[in-house]
Amino acid sequence: MKIVSKLFDERIDALNALIEMPIDEYSEIAKYITSKNSFQRKRVKGSSMVYKLLREDLKKGCLIPPIVLAVKKENLSDFSDMRKVEDSQIESLINSKELIILDGLQRTYTILEVVRQLKDSKDPEDTETLTQVKKYNIRIEVYLGLNKIGILYRMLTLNTGQTPMSIRHQIEILYSDYLTNELDEIRFLREIDSQNPQKIGEYKFRDVIEGFNSYLNRDELGLKRSDILENIENLQTLAKENKNEDIFREYITTHFNFLNKMEELSSSWSITREEAKAQGAFGRNILEIFAKPQMLSGFGAAIGKLKQFKLIENFQDIKNSIKEVKFQDNNYERGIFLLLEKLQKIKNSAKNIGSSQRLFMTYFFRELFNKESDSYLIIDDALTNGYNKYLSQL
Amino acid sequence: MPLFANTQGKTPFDSINFDSATNEFNLTLSHTPSVEITINYPLTVQSSFNINDFQLILMHSTNYAENDIFQVYERDAGIRIGWVFPIRSLVSNNHDEASNIHFLRYAYVAFQKLLLNPENKTEFVSSENAALIEEDGIQERGLYDEETIVLILSNNQLSTIPNFDIKNYYPAFASQDYYTQKVKYNYSRTVTNQRLYVKSIAVQLRNESYLEELFEKLITENHPLVRFHVLYQVIELLIEKVLLFELTLIADKLKAKQIIARDVDQQIKKIQSEEKRIIRLFDDYTTTTSGNPARASIRTDLKTQCDILLNGVGKPNDTLQGAANSIYSVRNFVVHDYRNIPSALKTHLANINQKLFLFIVDALTYYIRPTN
Numbered sequence: 001m002k003i004v005s006k007l008f009d010e011r012i013d014a015l016n017a018l019i020e021m022p023i024d025e026y027s028e029i030a031k032y033i034t035s036k037n038s039f040q041r042k043r044v045k046g047s048s049m050v051y052k053l054l055r056e057d058l059k060k061g062c063l064i065p066p067i068v069l070a071v072k073k074e075n076l077s078d079f080s081d082m083r084k085v086e087d088s089q090i091e092s093l094i095n096s097k098e099l100i101i102l103d104g105l106q107r108t109y110t111i112l113e114v115v116r117q118l119k120d121s122k123d124p125e126d127t128e129t130l131t132q133v134k135k136y137n138i139r140i141e142v143y144l145g146l147n148k149i150g151i152l153y154r155m156l157t158l159n160t161g162q163t164p165m166s167i168r169h170q171i172e173i174l175y176s177d178y179l180t181n182e183l184d185e186i187r188f189l190r191e192i193d194s195q196n197p198q199k200i201g202e203y204k205f206r207d208v209i210e211g212f213n214s215y216l217n218r219d220e221l222g223l224k225r226s227d228i229l230e231n232i233e234n235l236q237t238l239a240k241e242n243k244n245e246d247i248f249r250e251y252i253t254t255h256f257n258f259l260n261k262m263e264e265l266s267s268s269w270s271i272t273r274e275e276a277k278a279q280g281a282f283g284r285n286i287l288e289i290f291a292k293p294q295m296l297s298g299f300g301a302a303i304g305k306l307k308q309f310k311l312i313e314n315f316q317d318i319k320n321s322i323k324e325v326k327f328q329d330n331n332y333e334r335g336i337f338l339l340l341e342k343l344q345k346i347k348n349s350a351k352n353i354g355s356s357q358r359l360f361m362t363y364f365f366r367e368l369f370n371k372e373s374d375s376y377l378i379i380d381d382a383l384t385n386g387y388n389k390y391l392s393q394l
Numbered sequence: 395m396p397l398f399a400n401t402q403g404k405t406p407f408d409s410i411n412f413d414s415a416t417n418e419f420n421l422t423l424s425h426t427p428s429v430e431i432t433i434n435y436p437l438t439v440q441s442s443f444n445i446n447d448f449q450l451i452l453m454h455s456t457n458y459a460e461n462d463i464f465q466v467y468e469r470d471a472g473i474r475i476g477w478v479f480p481i482r483s484l485v486s487n488n489h490d491e492a493s494n495i496h497f498l499r500y501a502y503v504a505f506q507k508l509l510l511n512p513e514n515k516t517e518f519v520s521s522e523n524a525a526l527i528e529e530d531g532i533q534e535r536g537l538y539d540e541e542t543i544v545l546i547l548s549n550n551q552l553s554t555i556p557n558f559d560i561k562n563y564y565p566a567f568a569s570q571d572y573y574t575q576k577v578k579y580n581y582s583r584t585v586t587n588q589r590l591y592v593k594s595i596a597v598q599l600r601n602e603s604y605l606e607e608l609f610e611k612l613i614t615e616n617h618p619l620v621r622f623h624v625l626y627q628v629i630e631l632l633i634e635k636v637l638l639f640e641l642t643l644i645a646d647k648l649k650a651k652q653i654i655a656r657d658v659d660q661q662i663k664k665i666q667s668e669e670k671r672i673i674r675l676f677d678d679y680t681t682t683t684s685g686n687p688a689r690a691s692i693r694t695d696l697k698t699q700c701d702i703l704l705n706g707v708g709k710p711n712d713t714l715q716g717a718a719n720s721i722y723s724v725r726n727f728v729v730h731d732y733r734n735i736p737s738a739l740k741t742h743l744a745n746i747n748q749k750l751f752l753f754i755v756d757a758l759t760y761y762i763r764p765t766n
Contacts, residue, residue, distance in 0.1 A: 349461075352486075
C-alpha cells in the first residue's frame with residue numbers, strides 16, 4: 001500500500017488517509033473484515049445488472065470510487081492526537097485488519113466475487129486475468145478517529161453508494177466493537193445468538209442500536225434517510241457532545257441504571273408465563289418490559305428531547321434522577337399494572353402498535369425526567385400524563 | 395397481475411424462494427435469476443400450508459387496528475373459512491396473534507401471495523430491496539399501502555359451501571367496514587371471540603348485476619345526494635321483486651280458484667303502490683327481527699334519522715308509522731324537493747345514508763319470499 005495523502009477533518013476530529021493499494025492486498029483485508037464482523041457479512045441484496053457490469057469492468061482494470069474504511073476504536077487507544085500519526089503507524093493499523101467498511105460494501109463484495117470467480121476457473125485465460133486484476137490499484141480512504149458520531153455524520157453526508165445502507169445499519173457497524181468487548185456489567189446479544197435477554201444487563205444489540213438511534217434523532221422512530229438534511233445539524237451538535245464522552249456508552253449505562261432501579265422498587269416483580277399470556281401482558285417482569293425496543297427507543301428519544309430543550313445537561317443528570325424515582329405510595333403493583341393497562345389499550349387500538357407504544361413511552365420518560373413537569377420522578381403520574389399526552393397526538 | 399421487474403421490457407417475477415437463514419423471501423425471474431427483489435419476513439415461519447390451497451382477496455378500510463386479526467366464519471355453515479387482518483399484521487410481531495400457529499400458517503401463505511400474485515395490483519419495481527408496506531422511505535419500496543386489508547380463504551373449507559362466491563359476501567364485509575374499494579365510512583365491527591361472522595346475501599338475489607356494481611364500484615360515491623340515490627336503488631330493486639312475486643301469487647290464486655277474476659284488480663291495487671310494497675318489504679319480505687335486537691335497531695335507527703329530516707322540513711310522519719314509511723317519505727322529498735332542504739339539513743342526509751346502508755345489507759341478507 002502507498003499512503004498518498006493525510007488530511008485532518010476538523011469537523012469530525014478524525015484523520016483521513018488516502019491510500020492506494022492493489023486489489024490483491026485489499027481483498028485479503030476485505031475477506032478478514034467480512035468474515036469477522038457479522039454486520040459486514042450480511043450481503044446487501046440487489047445483485048443486478050449494474051454489478052454484473054462492474055465485475056466485468058474490474059477484470060478490465062476499471063477504476064472504482066474510493067472505498068471508505070474506519071479503524072476500530074480499540075486500536076486507537078494508544079493515539080492521543082490523530083494529527084501526529086505516522087505513515088508507518090497507519091500501515092500497521094490497516095494491516096491489523098481491525099477495520100470496518102463505512103462505504104463500499106457492495107463494491108467490496110464485487111471485488112471478492114471477481115477474485116474468487118477467476119481463482120476457481122479452470123480457464124488459463126482467467127488465470128492470466130487474475131494475475132493482472134490482483135495488481136490493479138484501488139483507492140481506499142481510512143478514517144482514524146474516536147468520534148463515532150462524527151464518522152456517522154460524514155457517512156451520511158458523503159454516502160454516494162449504489163445501494164446505501166440504512167442509517168441503522170451504519171450505526172450497527174460503527175458500534176459493532178461493543179459486541180466483542182463487554183461494557184461494565186452490560187452484555188450485548190447478537191441476532192445470531194437467537195436468545196432474549198435473561199437477566200438485567202443483557203440487551204439485544206439491535207434493539208439498543210434502535211434506541212440509540214432514537215436518542216440521536218430526538219425521535220422515537222429514529223433516523224430516517226428521508227430526513228437526512230434535518231439530521232445533519234443534529235449530528236454536528238452530537239459530534240461535539242461525543243468529543244468529551246462516549247454517548248453510546250452513556251446511553252446504555254443510564255438505561256441499565258434505570259432497569260436496576262425499577263427492579264429494586266418493584267421487589268423483582270413478576271407474573272407467570274400463563275398469567276402474562278392470559279392478560280396479553282407486554283412483559284412478565286421488569287426486564288421483559290423495559291428492555292423491549294419500544295422502551296429503549298422511548299427512553300432514548302425522551303432524553304434526547306430533554307437535552308435538546310436544555311432541560312438536562314447530560315446523561316449524568318438522568319442517572320441522578322433515576323436514584324430518586326418512585327412509585328406513588330410505594331405501591332409498585334398498582335404502578336406496573338397501570339403501565340401494562342396503558343400498553344394494552346394501545347395494542348388494541350393502534351394502527352401501528354410498535355410506533356404508538358414508542359410514542360407513549362417517549363412521553364412517559366419525558367414526564368418522568370423533566371424537572372419542570374408535574375410528574376417529575378413519580379412513575380404513576382408520569383404514566384397517566386404521558387398517556388394523555390399520547391392520546392392528544394392522535 | 396404479478397409484480398414486474400425493472401428489466402428490459404416488463405417481466406413478471408414468477409419464482410419465489412424463502413431463505414430461512416435470513417428470513418427473507420426472494421422474488422426472481424426464473425429465466426434471469428440475477429434479477430431479484432428481497433423482502434424481509436418478520437413473523438415466525440409456519441410453512442405447512444400449500445399456497446395453492448388458498449385464495450387471497452384485497453380489501454380496504456380506514457377503520458382498523460394492527461390487532462384486528464379475526465377468524466372469518468361463514469354464519470350458516472358454521473365453519474371457519476379464513477382470516478381477515480390489516481396488512482401491518484404481516485410485518486409486526488407486536489400483536490396478539492404473533493405466536494398463534496394457526497394465524498402464522500395463514501400469514502405465511504398470505505405474504506407469498508401478496509408478493510407473487512397481488513390481485514388488482516401491478517407494480518413496477520426495480521430489483522432492489524422492497525417492503526410489503528412503505529416504511530419511512532429508507533431504500534425500500536412499499537408494495538401496498540397501510541390501509542390494505544388481507545382476506546385469506548381456504549379453498550378446502552370453501553368447497554364445503556355450495557356455490558360459494560365471495561361477491562355474495564361483499565355486503566356482509568361492507569357492513570363490517572371492509573370494502574373492495576377505498577372508502578371512508580365508519581361502521582363498528584361485530585366480533586365475538588376474535589371471530590367475524592359473515593352471511594351471504596339471499597339466494598334469490600345472487601347474480602343481480604346492480605348489486606355487483608354497487609359493492610364493487612358505486613360504493614365509493616361520497617356526495618350524500620348521489621349516495622342516497624345509489625343506495626335507494628337497492629330498495630327499488632327489492633320492491634320490484636316484491637311486485638313480481640306478488641303478481642305470481644295472484645296468478646296462482648286465480649288458477650287455484652282461490653280468487654275470482656273480479657278480485658284480481660283489487661289484489662293488484664294492494665301491491666301496486668310503492669309505499670305499500672316498501673312496507674311489505676320491511677314486514678314480510680325479510681325475516682323477522684324479533685329476538686334480534688341488533689337487526690331491530692337497524693330499522694329504528696333508520697326511522698330516527700329519517701324523521702329528523704322530515705321534521706326539519708315540516709313534513710313529519712305519523713309517529714305510529716314505521717321505518718318503511720319514513721324512508722319512503724325521505725325518498726320522495728329528496729327526489730322532488732331536494733332544492734328546498736335547508737343547508738343545515740342537507741348534511742343530515744349523510745346520517746340517513748349511514749343507516750340506510752345497514753338496512754339494505756340486512757334486507758339483502760335476510761330477504762325471503764313469504765309462504766302465504
